[in-house]
Amino acid sequence: MAADDAVSRSVPAPASSPTIASPQVGGLEVRSVTKSYGRRRVLTDVSFHVPAGRSLAVVGANGCGKSTLLKICAGLVSPDRGTVRVHGRLGYCPQEMGLDGFLTSEDHLAWFGRGRGLSRRAAVAEGSRVAAALDWSIPRRQQVRHLSGGTRQKLNVTTTMLSDPGVVLLDEPYQGFDHGSYLDFWGLVDQWCDEGRAVVVVTHLLHELNRVHDVLDLSRTEVD
Numbered sequence: 001m002a003a004d005d006a007v008s009r010s011v012p013a014p015a016s017s018p019t020i021a022s023p024q025v026g027g028l029e030v031r032s033v034t035k036s037y038g039r040r041r042v043l044t045d046v047s048f049h050v051p052a053g054r055s056l057a058v059v060g061a062n063g064c065g066k067s068t069l070l071k072i073c074a075g076l077v078s079p080d081r082g083t084v085r086v087h088g089r090l091g092y093c094p095q096e097m098g099l100d101g102f103l104t105s106e107d108h109l110a111w112f113g114r115g116r117g118l119s120r121r122a123a124v125a126e127g128s129r130v131a132a133a134l135d136w137s138i139p140r141r142q143q144v145r146h147l148s149g150g151t152r153q154k155l156n157v158t159t160t161m162l163s164d165p166g167v168v169l170l171d172e173p174y175q176g177f178d179h180g181s182y183l184d185f186w187g188l189v190d191q192w193c194d195e196g197r198a199v200v201v202v203t204h205l206l207h208e209l210n211r212v213h214d215v216l217d218l219s220r221t222e223v224d
């Protein structure tokens, strides 16, 4: 594989301190990414750049490759060609939630927080701040399988932010949110940009495109 074809990402050293760090400044550069599944070409020569403090919405018809593109950016799927460069720590909020129904929300925060060296108490405190911004008060003992779908999705977003990512990848993250939480979510995107993060949101909601800085329409593969 030629150097230019490799997926490269900068991986930060593990946090040595359990204290809460200041927000990461991040950026994402995608160049000429092409991907097929078998004979089916899903992405052709996709390029874009999300600098620190900017947000990008990825839109397009069902099956045009939005989730595949995000998985490539997250390093979960390899492109056939092209490069992805991630500056800063990466946070990925997948469409299929990686939650364990028999654990509580606090267990999840402690679990994800360990990746950054946070104590359970610090992880719950930090997670509670994100949750509060989504108008959610984290229940102490309820197992995740007993939460509503929208509430599980809030936990999905909250755990994503526990790594204090510089680059935030969100795949239709507001599914099941009530209207107020949905508006809160877009307010959070603004806040994350103000903090210097680079934010990518896969969305079908075209009337919200004025909430982001840039739009990548995979049906056309151009950045407006």
Ligand SMILES: Nc1ncnc2c1ncn2[C@@H]1O[C@H](COP(=O)(O)OP(=O)(O)OP(=O)(O)O)[C@@H](O)[C@H]1O
Pocket (backbone or CB within 6 Å): 037, 042, 060, 061, 062, 063, 064, 065, 066, 067, 068, 069
């Ligand atoms: N692991 C896989 N193996 C084979 N085909 C796949 C795989 N993952 C996705 N596909 C196919 O690739 C195409 C793009 O899928 P993808 O999920 O990226 O689209 P999408 O734009 O996110 O769709 P949606 O808007 O419905 O969520 C689809 O035709 C899908 O069936």
